Amino acid sequence: MSWIKKIGFLTAFIIPSLTVLGFYSGGYWNWLTVAFVFVLIPLADHLIGEDPENLSENESLLLAEQFYYRFITYVWTFFQVAFVLWACWMVASHSLDLMEWIGFTLSCALVTGGIGITVAHELGHKKSGWERFCSKLLLMTVCYMHFYIEHNRGHHVYVATPRDPATSRKNEPFYRFWIRSVFGSYFSAWKLEKERLSRRKQGFLSLRNNMLWFTVLPLIFCALIVLAATWYLQEMAWPVVVFFFGQSILAFTLLELVNYIEHYGIVRKELAPGRYEKVNPMHSWNSNHRLSNFFLFQLQRHSDHHAYAIKRYQVLKHYDESPQLPSGYPAMILLAACPPLWFRWMNPKLKAWEEEVYNAKGSG
Template sequence: MIGQWLKDLKYLAAYINPALAVFGLYAGGIWSFTNVIFVFLMVPLIDHFSKNNPNNLSEDEKVSKGKQKYFDWILYFNLPILLFVILLFGTFLDQKDFSLTEIIGNTWSVGIVVGTCGINVGHELGHRKSNFDQLMAQLLLTPALYTHFFVEHNRGHHKYVATSIDPATAQKGEILYFFWFKSILKSYMSAWNIQLNLLNKKNLSFLSFKNTMLNLTFLMLFYLIVLLTLFSFVTVMIIVCSGIIGVLLLETINYLEHYGLRRNTLPNAGFERVKPKHSWNANFNFGRIVLYELTRHSDHHFLASKKYQLLDNHEDSPQLPYGYPAMMLVALIPPLWFKIMNPRLPN
């Protein structure tokens, strides 16, 4: 029992990101890049030299772990951590004489925290049914100024994933940098279309309290107003830049998660059911832990309501040759990405 409890502590490794971001703020100099080096150098190396684990939990283990609130509280604690890191970043920017190198390093480090503690955890909680979990998801997405993800991801992406309709699914041969613009702009437009259709179906006005997109827009404005009352305009703009970095990290992950995969069109013009083969999977141990099992993405799309600690590996899902951080770096070099990934695509 104690041994299993100790194993469950592994997800605390996800807090390494914010801890290193705080360390970089205090240490200064080249140490400002500590979190960046950890994510894009140390994690790939650890994944490369550690044993890949494709094993799944037993049914009894799933029942037990599914009831443990510990796994939920690990997620909830990301909100105060995220807000603390952002407030500390803003305070240091206003009070310390950072060099340009330190500003760049710390902005990237905090941006990684926005992407991991914020967007990634917000994504997990956004699939839950309780009002508390959904509120937490919206708050976690706010520092990235990407709250429309809450609407579009659940009602758009999961419905149309691996089709040409979904802006967050990368086409074969599509370059990452073009994908960023397509996914960001079209996802935002899609979120509003989804919201307006929901209001029309319920005969509600645009100004209804049930207009989630409008509520989330006000939430982001409130967040920016709070920042402007606490910090200088320049500092707020740098904090916003860290949010943009978090968004680009998210969209890069979107790019690699479904690149080139397609669902068949049915005779009725619909699409076949989403299956594990429609998402790229990665079972590299450490990368899985620090991202709350996001890399077992095939099972997440197969059953979106399943909690992160219960996700399975599917043998028939396509497997990425490296973990997420390494593949994100590869995606930045399109010819290398196409050379590695295109031969792996199913016919």
């Protein structure tokens, strides 16, 4: 991997830097991060173009073991915790008008959700206890710790089937999908954890139930921040509560937008009642847009991730046969937020994928 790509993954830190700069500049500058993500990055994606290059097998084996790429994700983990603490202190100690509040909260969500959940997703798939701890820590800052359970033991098993709440259906508007995915994934995580405890003959209402911890820990984290700010300011720090849960909702909404984009309308063939064909690179939408892939640790090479979930982000491959998105995630998020435009752009592409799959099976 060239040195440009090696440095490219550090671009993720531009997002929080712009958020801090925008806050201290004040006023409409609090929207600087939003403009950068949803205007400049899509334009740059269009101008710079795609990167379909794949590493050789030997290069992949060597690169997968390089500590540098893991180190970036470790640094991000504790950087994000510090960033959230800083942001909470800023809203507690500064007076913001409504426009500044919205801009700052959304900008912070682009840090914690747009980048942070992406890093948590990467780390949560790994075998290392340290990396899994970092994943949970990141998810705690956005009140979405159940994602660690449901994504790994639910979504990756049932993706592209009716049983998966995080697979968007054909002609399903994002806002309907959001309700099903957010609540369905949460209750699915409880069910999966109950099954795990039952297999181990452990009690459901016990300290071994991870969902109890995952539900309570974000509340404890927020409460500690509020208590600390209240003690220092000598007045109740209610703005921290509003901000913390506001940025959390926006952060996991960004995650659900990405889920919606990645799996829209894709369906695996049912081989027998309740049994589906194995997940392959045809079962996720893919994007090779170079710049947005740097910011998102190559999450947009999602087809390879679902086919080989344990692969590290720096060695994910492009597959020509995977369905391809017309742009990177930032532009597609804007499109998904407007269902009529989304259907107009994506339904013809989905139809082409369906025909390709049908023809492939017919010729086989």
